[in-house]
Amino acid sequence: MPLPRLAIVGRPNVGKSSLMNMLAGAKVSIVDPTPGVTRDRVTTIVELTPPEPDQPTRLVEITDTGGYGVYTAEGGRFDDAGEDLARLTGDIERQIAAAVQRADFILFVIDAQDGVTALDQTVAQLLRRSAARGPRGEGAAPAVIRVVANKVDALSWEPFAMDGASLGFGEPLMVSAKVNYRRRQFVEALYEMIADTDPKARAEAFPEMKIAIVGRRNAGKSSFVNALAGEERCIVSEIAGTTRDALDVRFEMDGKSFVAIDTAGLRKRTRLADSVEYFAYHRALSAIDRSDVCLMLIDSTRAVTAVDKRLGAHVRDHHKPCVIVVTKWDLTEGRTNRKGQPISTDDYAQYLGKELPGMALCPIVFTSATRREGLHEAVALAHELHHQSLQRVPTAKLNEVLKGIMNKRGPGGALGVKAKVLYVAQVAVGPPTIVMVVNKRDAFTAQYEKYLLNRLHEELPFPEVPIRLLLRERQRAPVEEMKAGGRQAAHDDARLVPAFDPREVVRYTEGDPDEAMDTSLIESPEGFEEDDDEGDE
Numbered sequence: 001m002p003l004p005r006l007a008i009v010g011r012p013n014v015g016k017s018s019l020m021n022m023l024a025g026a027k028v029s030i031v032d033p034t035p036g037v038t039r040d041r042v043t044t045i046v047e048l049t050p051p052e053p054d055q056p057t058r059l060v061e062i063t064d065t066g067g068y069g070v071y072t073a074e075g076g077r078f079d080d081a082g083e084d085l086a087r088l089t090g091d092i093e094r095q096i097a098a099a100v101q102r103a104d105f106i107l108f109v110i111d112a113q114d115g116v117t118a119l120d121q122t123v124a125q126l127l128r129r130s131a132a133r134g135p136r137g138e139g140a141a142p143a144v145i146r147v148v149a150n151k152v153d154a155l156s157w158e159p160f161a162m163d164g165a166s167l168g169f170g171e172p173l174m175v176s177a178k179v180n181y182r183r184r185q186f187v188e189a190l191y192e193m194i195a196d197t198d199p200k201a202r203a204e205a206f207p208e209m210k211i212a213i214v215g216r217r218n219a220g221k222s223s224f225v226n227a228l229a230g231e232e233r234c235i236v237s238e239i240a241g242t243t244r245d246a247l248d249v250r251f252e253m254d255g256k257s258f259v260a261i262d263t264a265g266l267r268k269r270t271r272l273a274d275s276v277e278y279f280a281y282h283r284a285l286s287a288i289d290r291s292d293v294c295l296m297l298i299d300s301t302r303a304v305t306a307v308d309k310r311l312g313a314h315v316r317d318h319h320k321p322c323v324i325v326v327t328k329w330d331l332t333e334g335r336t337n338r339k340g341q342p343i344s345t346d347d348y349a350q351y352l353g354k355e356l357p358g359m360a361l362c363p364i365v366f367t368s369a370t371r372r373e374g375l376h377e378a379v380a381l382a383h384e385l386h387h388q389s390l391q392r393v394p395t396a397k398l399n400e401v402l403k404g405i406m407n408k409r410g411p412g413g414a415l416g417v418k419a420k421v422l423y424v425a426q427v428a429v430g431p432p433t434i435v436m437v438v439n440k441r442d443a444f445t446a447q448y449e450k451y452l453l454n455r456l457h458e459e460l461p462f463p464e465v466p467i468r469l470l471l472r473e474r475q476r477a478p479v480e481e482m483k484a485g486g487r488q489a490a491h492d493d494a495r496l497v498p499a500f501d502p503r504e505v506v507r508y509t510e511g512d513p514d515e516a517m518d519t520s521l522i523e524s525p526e527g528f529e530e531d532d533d534e535g536d537e
Contacts, residue, residue, distance in 0.1 A: 003045065003061045003201050004194050007099040007143075009127070010109035011119040012067025015150040018177035019109060020044070020064040023187070043248055045205050048191045059197045059205055060190070063103070065096045068123050100130050105144045105193055108169060112149040112161040124167045144193065147172040148186075153179050207250065207259040209386050211379070212287045214263050214315070215297035216307040220327035223369040224297060225249050225262040228379070253379050261287045288315060292389070292430070293382040294322040296362070300348065301331050304355040312359050319431035319466040321385035322362045324352060325378050330368040361457070361464050388462040389432060395425045398434070398460075405455045411448045419443035422474055432460070433468040441473035 008016045023046050042064040047057045100106060108127060110120050127145055149161030149172040164172035175186040213221045229251045249260045263284035288294055294315050298308060315322050326348060335343050345366050352364065363381050367374030393401075402424050411419040423437040434456070438444060444452075449469060457463050 003059050003197065003205055004104045005061045005063065005102055006105040006107060006190075006194075007063045007065060007103035008107045008109060009065050009096055009100060009123065010067065011117065011123060014067075014109045014111040014114075015177050016067070016109050017042075017064055019107070019148065019150060019175070020062060022175075022177040022180070022183065023062060023190075043250075048187060048194060050191060051188045056196065058191055058194045059202055060105075060194050063099045065099045068096060068119070068126070097130075100127070100143070103143050105146070107148045107173075108145055108167070109148045109150050110164050110167075110172070112152045112157050112164070112174070115160065116163050116166055120167065124169070128168070145169045146193070149174050150177055152176050153181055204257060207257045209256075209293065209383060210248075210259045210261060210291045211382050212261045212263060212291035212294045212320075213297065214284060214288060214294055214311060215299070215327075216305065216311065219297040219299045220369055221262055221297055224295075224325070224327060224367070224375070225260050227369040227372055227375055228253075228260055253376065256383070258379065261291060263287045285314060288318060288320055291320065292386050294320045295325045295378060295382060296322055296359075297325045297327050298352065300326045300328050300366075304352070309356065312356050316358050316466065319468050321382075321389050321431070321465040322359065323378055323381045323385065324356075324359060324362045324364045325374075326352075326364060326366045328368065329366040329374070330371055361466065363464055385465050389430045389465045391432065391461045392429055393426050393432075393460055398424055398426060401456070401459045402436075405452065405459070409451065411443045411445070428468075431466050431468050432462050433470065435470045435472065437472050437474055439474055441471055444471055 008020055010016055020042065024044050044062055046060055046062050048060060050057060106127065108123065110116060130143075147164040147167055147169045149164045152158055152161045152174045153176045158174060161172055161174045173186055173189055175182050213225055215221050229249050249262060251258055251260060296308075296312060296315060298304065312322075332343055332348075337343050337347050341347075345364075348366070349364050353360065363385075365374050365378045365381060367378060369375070402421060406421065418439075420439045421436050422439060423435075425435055427433050427435050449471070453467055453469060456467055456469075460467075
């Protein structure tokens with residue numbers, strides 16, 4: 001049984017996204033006064049607090065939608081980046097219609113300080129027609145529609161909010177998402193609207209894995225997510241930068257529930273057009289942080305750029321398991337390599353190995369969203385990497401593996417100083433984090449750390465996911481403390497330091513230093529063009 005679904009609709013700039021963020025208790029949607037900022041359906045699950053402490057919480061799936069009639073809002077037709085919003089308005093309104101069709105409840109938001117406008121009346125007519133058609137399926141009850149008068153910032157605005165009753169959906173709910181005026185009454189009203197959460201629906205509400213779909217602009221992210229979801233969940237357009245928010249899209253595969261996070265396409269920070277694109281940029285990067293696995297999309301019809309390399313470095317530095325997903329592979333038919341032969345997947349894998357050497361651990365899958373090829377394989381690989389990242393190795397086994405590695409090749413050291421590992425243990429998963437306490441930290445050079453990581457990947461049950469390796473030098477207790485402690489201090493004169501800072505930036509290098517990939521036969525495959533908007537700096 002699915003969770004109750006609630007859609008937030010209304011004209012532009014009435015505070016729909018602010019209302020969504022207030023209910024979610026987080027910045028789920030980008031808020032900006034520019035018309036057309038929200039374009040896709042932004043969905044999240046919210047746990048509503050009961051009015052009384054002895055009552056259970058209730059879960060509801062809330063969807064924020066774009067503003068209806070966006071290109072006519074305030075007489076503006078062009079967005080902040082100069083794009084003609086009329087080209088996207090049809091797509092935005094189809095997303096609004098889809099949200100309304102699947103909703104059990106609709107919050108029709110108006111601006112109490114503006115009063116009821118002609119565009120509000122138009123939206124009300126559309127909602128009435130939608131309810132009359134019964135779009136939610138034969139036999140289904142029509143959606144419950146409530147007007148929400150937002151921007152009621154104080155008691156003095158409450159009489160103005162009552163104008164919303166003229167829209168024909170009963171007495172409006174009043175709230176200010178900005179200053180939280182009447183927030184408690186508003187949430188309690190929603191709680192009473194929503195039925196008790198079915199235990200099975202509550203258990204299924206939280207996914208097995210979150211997958212961040214990342215890549216530069218027009219790499220095919222939204223098409224990929226739509227193919228996974230089996231519906232037009234994200235707007236797909238030739239206009240670069242169509243996706244603004246990070247969209248959580250739920251889908252099922254092989255009986256498992258997943259969330260795909262569709263993110264805004266990235267480009268050079270120096271080319272960010274405005275604050276909206278700036279927040280979209282950081283929202284995309286934060287999606288990587290909150291994901292379990294990343295799918296990094298590379299457009300096979302264009303050359304790898306500096307943006308791709310920086311994005312790969314960000315994924316690597318955050319120790320996120322990652323699958324490289326080569327998109328639009330069907331469009332490479334007829335292209336050749338330097339030998340004049342058709343480009344093969346092996347050719348392209350070598351090309352990526354040269355351009356993205358820091359991503360050598362990542363498996364590669366070739367896909368076509370239009371043909372639905374490679375989608376299942378990409379998700380299956382992501383699930384496998386997630387499983388690897390959660391593996392825990394017993395300390396005894398880890399000591400045995402490390403001893404074997406160091407017996408074959410130990411770290412160098414200064415004359416008369418023998419480098420030793422005094423203690424080793426895995427202290428965390430997701431990513432696997434290994435702490436090594438050593439006698440001389442300087443003896444373990446960056447090159448030797450690289451060697452250690454490569455051998456650990458070979459010997460431990462996480463061959464394709466990053467390992468966070470923390471090296472700590474043993475510290476001795478101060479003389480004063482030893483004197484004060486007497487015999488016990490003398491016995492414990494060499495203490496291991498148990499604490500470590502997990503935020504420490506640790507060198508992380510992939511690839512075997514003894515094995516270099518042969519990329520002499522392939523450079524940038526013929527026909528690949530450097531995107532001027534995304535070019536190297």
